[in-house]
Amino acid sequence: MKTAEEIFEILKNELGEIILSIDKDTPTEPIISVEPLKIHIVSKFLRDNSELQFDSLMCLSGVDDANGKKVKDNEGYDVIEGGTLSVYYHLYSTVLKHKITLKVSAPREDAKVESVENVWKCADWHEREAYDMIGIKFLNHPDLRRILMPYDWEENSHPLRKDFKVPEFYQGMKIPY
């Protein structure tokens, strides 16, 4: 069993640059920030290292950080420009019984994160959900389709974004409220 700081040290020593920082201020759990395009390397290391053995991905959540600039678009709605979208990975080791939280942040306009589907299979649907809801593109994901929304939902419309505008029409049909 290892604490988050120890894990951070191991990661920093082994992988260096990829690991960005550790955020210890949060009241409940320290979060390790990682490069979005290198997350699969970190994941694989975390899973296969005999000291760490993070064999299970508890949760993968896409988050709209909403830390950009709020501007009005031409119809008068608030739209967020700039800032980041993040993905949080909650890992657990069923053998060593320790936990760790990873975080990657990618720019909002072109959010691309490497998929960890081939490290933990259960990331498959979680990543699809994050793509569907937040609009984060997972590179090298085998089947990145929408999962909860209809397949023919408007492109680039992701409901869990903070500036999501509820559409008036769906496939030409008026949506009644």
Add this chain to the structure above:
Amino acid sequence: MALKTETMVLNMGPQHPSTHGVLRLELEIEGELIVNVKPHLGYLHRCFEKHAEAMQYNQVIPYTDRMDYLASMGNNFGYVLAVEKLLGIQVPERVEYIRVIMAELQRIASHCVALGTNGADIGALTPFLYLFRDREYILSIIEETCGARMLYNYMWVGGLSHDIHPNFVRRTKEFTSYFKNTIVELDNLLTYNKIFIERTANIGVLPAETAINYGATGPMLRGSGIKFDLRKDDTYSIYNRFDFDIPVGQGLQGTVGDSWDRYYVRVREMEQSLRIIEQAIDQIPEGDVHSAIPKRIKPPKGTVYSRVENPRGELGYFIISDGNTNPFRVKVRAPSFVNLEILGELCKGHLIADVIAILGSIDIVLGEVDR
């Protein structure tokens, strides 16, 4: 000249008697043999996560009821634990005990449905109704206390909505002694029924390695022979005070991790839940269940991931607080959502009838899969 054959695509659901709600499975079949299974979700998507962002922390609780509607207590429990962790609230002893008893009663009720529908999918309708009868017993006990059969909104951040009804302790005790007979009856009627064993043993075998890699939890994981239960391994509330076992699949009728094992684990788990209830019911201390409820819930900036052992597996709440009265983001790691992912893997090479048996043994609740 070789005979040219084509596979057929069979669309199972969203309206189908045994897809447990509105799951849609696209089965690619060759005769009756399954070549490929593609689940399609989202028919019950009710935007829980989006709603949660627009609600205050305590207003989210009724929405959690509606995710896994067969185990609403567990959903409440997980959510309030997460928020309490964020706020750093210690709830009174009495609340802890009542919560545990409620969650365990709910676990039994939920397993009743799971086992019943698993049997009903295979064609045994009578055990299904017996189990529903007993589930109704539990629901009426809970109803007496909190006024609702399924969607309770019972556990609040820092406490409970009501104290227990004066009859609660007596009726729960009556129930625990009564329900033991039902388990014996169920074992005789279904668990060791030759046809039932033939239908479920060696069907949908899930090896332990795969189970972990796919993130399977709850009876799915334990059915594969891994002794892992959050109540013991990552203990929360006051579960460490009780003495109970974790049943695991042993492959008694076939291979470890087959559908029968998952079924069997659930049956034995009901017994363990009864044990916990029996221990807890006598120890409920006096106290006020409202004393720790905060007037205004405004947690500090930060994130929390809190998980509880729901009847279907690990229910995780990932909450981000930005210091406001509304959560910034609530992500739910629903056990059914993750467990369902394995379906395609499990079904390959089996027959259509087995898909139903496997789906029944995974025990999904679509309200939770789609949220």
Add this chain to the structure above:
Amino acid sequence: MYQYFYDLTGSVIISTLITAVFPLVNVLLVALIGVYLERKVSAWMQDRVGPNRTGPFGLFQTIADFLKMLQKEDATATDIDKKLYNIAPVLVFAGSFAVYAVIPFSSKLIGSEIEVGLFYALAVSSFVVAGILMAGWSSNNKYSLLGAMRSAAQIVSYEIPTALVVLAMVMFLGTLSLSKISEMQTAYFWNWNILGGAEFGLSKFLLIPFMLVGFIIIFISTLAEVNRTPFDIPEAESELVAGYFTEYCGMKWAMFMLSEYGNMFAVSAIVSILFFGGYQSPFGYLGNTLGINWLIPYEQAFWFILKGWFFIFVQMWLRWTLPRLRVDQLMTVCWKYLIPYAFVNLIIIGIITLL
């Protein structure tokens, strides 16, 4: 039967009418009571109340259902094969209905007293397969198609053990006439075929175990032929929605149900004729004791209907207790167990009969 009613009424028209309508009334009554009983029996077994709103004890529930069925719109999907689709329920119903023509309800109440009654019953009841296949194919629904394919395979397979047991019985009895078979098991229950037949001797005791085996085989295989749980795979509700009649509604659907319940009674009747003395009373007749001869046919009808319903009850009992087999397991049961046993049984009964 015609002769009996002619003697009774003295009118050609009335007796012809009764004879003609009798099987139809029977099959309708069986379905009416069967559906009600199924609901009540399942309710008792499952700790429920069952229908209790329509009439006393819900007795009129099936009638109400029937009326509802009649009023329903005959909704059909667009891309169906209209002709086959419409013929199928009639064909299925005709198959089970036609069997009633030869079932001897008592020594006097037989629709048609033909010499090859047993053979006719077997032949006509397999007519159902054609109807089911037509229904499954014409519905243009994959569930229906799968259901129909399963059903055809199942009924055709299970006809073999049935036929083998029937063959053994025919060898033993020396006749194909259902009324003669009943007649041979007269007087008391120890004369029933299940207890070795009417002839008293060593062979009677030798036969008893093999008769039992024969009875079990024919009961299981007839259960499969009428698509009841644990063999209700063609219409497996949880897998195939409703199998071959998924796309049917209203009266056409009701015809399938009618034929199912009709079939249940028909096979029960055949089993009870072959092994349980048909319409013969187990304890002798009240009519004989009291010297009222006209009472005897009614007593016989009573016993026959009682036996028939007893077997229907057993079928229901099994249905509400057991889970359903899988398609391949069903075939295994038939080809690997029932057929070899039936063959051996046939040979042994043949040898004993020769002795």
